[in-house]
Amino acid sequence: MKRGPVTAGKFELFDDAAGKFRWRLKAGNGEIIAQSQAYESKESAKKGISSVQTNAPGATLVDLTTK
Known part of the structure; x- marks a missing residue:
């Protein structure tokens, strides 16, 4: 089975309804x-994106569920 090219995910920076800045991470399929969270400044939101990009590649799963 041949598959098409894999589309990389992307970060989107946007204004929320309260006028604050947020980002979302979208997979290649959208x-x-x-x-x-909401950030007061665009620069802070960009720093949040940078933090995820830096810290998430080796992130582990910590299961805190009780069931």
């Missing part, structure tokens, strides 16, 4: 897979 599905939102993560979304940020």
Whole structure:
């Protein structure tokens, strides 16, 4: 089975309804897979994106569920 090219995910920076800045991470298929808290400044939101880009590649799963 031949597959088409894999499309990379992307971060989108946007204004929320309260006028704050947020980002969301979309998978290559367009599905939102993560979304940020609200930031007061665009620069802070960009720093949040940078932090995820730096820290997430080796992130582990910590399961805190009780069931």
